[in-house]
Amino acid sequence: MAYEPPTHSVERSLRATTGAKIVVGIDEVGRGAWAGPVTVCAAVTGLRRPPTGLTDSKLLSPKKRTSLALQLDSWVTAHALGHSSPEEIDDLGMTAALRLAATRALDALPVRPDAVILDGKYDYLGGPWTVRTVINGDQSCVSVAAASVIAKVRRDAMMAELGAAHTDFCFGDNAGYPSPTHRAALRELGPTPHHRLSWAYMDGLPRWRHLKRFRSTSEPVELEDEGQLGFDF
Numbered sequence: 737m738a739y740e741p742p743t744h745s746v747e748r749s750l751r752a753t754t755g756a757k758i759v760v761g762i763d764e765v766g767r768g769a770w771a772g773p774v775t776v777c778a779a780v781t782g783l784r785r786p787p788t789g790l791t792d793s794k795l796l797s798p799k800k801r802t803s804l805a806l807q808l809d810s811w812v813t814a815h816a817l818g819h820s821s822p823e824e825i826d827d828l829g830m831t832a833a834l835r836l837a838a839t840r841a842l843d844a845l846p847v848r849p850d851a852v853i854l855d856g857k858y859d860y861l862g863g864p865w866t867v868r869t870v871i872n873g874d875q876s877c878v879s880v881a882a883a884s885v886i887a888k889v890r891r892d893a894m895m896a897e898l899g900a901a902h903t904d905f906c907f908g909d910n911a912g913y914p915s916p917t918h919r920a921a922l923r924e925l926g927p928t929p930h931h932r933l934s935w936a937y938m939d940g941l942p943r944w945r946h947l948k949r950f951r952s953t954s955e956p957v958e959l960e961d962e963g964q965l966g967f968d969f
């Protein structure tokens with residue numbers, strides 16, 4: 737299926753309206769997973785023509801994503817990754833964990849951006865950054881699409897490495913997201929050290945429900961339950 741390629745229209749708009757010279761695109765992966773970190777990529781792309789086929793990572797085959805990520809590593813002006821661990825997600829909640837991962841990614845860049853494009857409708861980053869949220873930005877904005885592909889490929893590789901010690905969970909195939917194999921392993925073996933113990937799926941594990949973690953927080957909850965799947969998906 738053919739998709740409209742992303743453009744630099746939002747990047748150009750931010751430059752024109754805010755005077756920003758360096759605009760960074762941010763996208764996350766792993767928000768709805770049962771296991772593993774949430775990973776954020778920050779990518780600075782300038783206004784050059786992107787590699788052919790660039791779009792939202794979810795619309796690409798694993799082979800195409802991997803190929804594009806290799807091209808993007810040398811094509812982007814700069815990029816960096818930030819992660820929040822399962823423990824941090826359990827302790828802080830997803831909104832704060834995303835903010836932490838995004839801040840880590842931005843701090844790791846060799847340049848300081850003047851403006852940020854966030855994929856989605858919620859600004860989970862906030863000040864001191866100048867932020868523009870764009871729904872489906874990973875399809876429409878070049879910098880966000882680049883961040884999407886890099887984040888997905890890097891986190892998938894990380895989950896495959898973690899899965900080497902937990903072969904029954906097949907993290908190399910499901911990247912920590914819900915799947916029949918993942919669900920069967922949880923029923924039999926319980927959560928690994930890489931699982932999010934505050935997630936809704938724990939309610940469907942009678943043998944392991946005593947391990948569930950609970951958190952009291954005044955943090956905004958707009959992202960807390962979005963994308964969470966219970967055990968009976």
